[in-house]
Amino acid sequence: MTTESAGHRIDLDNVSQEFHARGTTSGFMTAVDGVSFTLTSEAAQVVSLVGQSGSGKSTIARIILGLQKPSAGEVTYDGKDIYRLSRSGSNDYRRQVQPVFQDPYAIFNPVYRVDRVLWKAAHKFGVANSRAAAEERIEESLTAVRLDPKQVLGRYPHQLSGGQRQRIMLARVHLLRPAFIIADEPVSMLDAQVRKSFLDILLDFGEKYRMTTLFITHDLSTVSYLGGEMMVITNGKVVESGSVHTVMAEPSHPYTRLLLDSVPRPDPDQRWTDRITVDDKGDQILIDQPLID
Numbered sequence: 001m002t003t004e005s006a007g008h009r010i011d012l013d014n015v016s017q018e019f020h021a022r023g024t025t026s027g028f029m030t031a032v033d034g035v036s037f038t039l040t041s042e043a044a045q046v047v048s049l050v051g052q053s054g055s056g057k058s059t060i061a062r063i064i065l066g067l068q069k070p071s072a073g074e075v076t077y078d079g080k081d082i083y084r085l086s087r088s089g090s091n092d093y094r095r096q097v098q099p100v101f102q103d104p105y106a107i108f109n110p111v112y113r114v115d116r117v118l119w120k121a122a123h124k125f126g127v128a129n130s131r132a133a134a135e136e137r138i139e140e141s142l143t144a145v146r147l148d149p150k151q152v153l154g155r156y157p158h159q160l161s162g163g164q165r166q167r168i169m170l171a172r173v174h175l176l177r178p179a180f181i182i183a184d185e186p187v188s189m190l191d192a193q194v195r196k197s198f199l200d201i202l203l204d205f206g207e208k209y210r211m212t213t214l215f216i217t218h219d220l221s222t223v224s225y226l227g228g229e230m231m232v233i234t235n236g237k238v239v240e241s242g243s244v245h246t247v248m249a250e251p252s253h254p255y256t257r258l259l260l261d262s263v264p265r266p267d268p269d270q271r272w273t274d275r276i277t278v279d280d281k282g283d284q285i286l287i288d289q290p291l292i293d
């Protein structure tokens, strides 16, 4: 269960992305500019990618997910260019690298019931060998993200709250147990309490199933809560990276200092102690502190 996701790596090597842009002298703008970094799933980790609007974060996410072929540079999965993978290599990549996006409503087709995303994933990636077994796995995954299967199965997207829709996407992650989660601003539309429970579930998944998350955000208090590593991006360039603790305590790049000065300074030593844990039985919900107050 956990071993299949152990030991994969994604390397970005000097990745750049240019887009046509009207009104510029060259006719192009550089959205991502020579970015290199590695994500490994050997040890579960959270790597936050932080930067202001337009800095290139989502473009990097799309490039890793294979939705956007970079203009230059290479993305490799276990050493192989993701655009030159064999069919089975490509299937493996698509299973092991799962997205969670900002607006889960946009992911769901409004005419289908929400559980369709779970059934489709179960079917596509063969997570169970019978319908009954798949149903069991789906119910288990919903419970793991603190959704009551009886309440959400059979509902349409508009009948769920934003937080519930986002947790369906987490249930999908639980079902597939990928090595990597590419999360692009997954909590920016959620209120503080729902945000915190989402982050706690994500952290628990990381620990339990050894998933590594690339967490894209512009919110430093979320980065501080998640801990782990961070990269700071501006104008398509990663200008600073390191442990969240070190970068926040001693930012070396002027842009990082600016970013830190522009928000109430989160204290990296002050991790919340009341984290809720995901136990497989799904009882005990402890959400009593807002993430940001």
Ligand SMILES: Nc1ncnc2c1ncn2[C@@H]1O[C@H](COP(=O)(O)OP(=O)(O)OP(=O)(O)O)[C@@H](O)[C@H]1O
Pocket: 019, 020, 031, 051, 052, 053, 054, 055, 056, 057, 058, 059, 060, 218
């Ligand atoms: N398909 C595209 N065509 C042209 N320009 C694009 C395209 N996608 C992104 N851009 C431009 O590239 C730059 C980086 O965009 P990107 O979406 O990666 O930023 P971001 O850091 O995710 O911003 P935000 O925090 O607002 O989501 C922006 O200037 C954007 O306008």
Ligand SMILES: [Mg+2]
Pocket: 057, 058, 059, 184
């Ligand atoms: Mg974005």
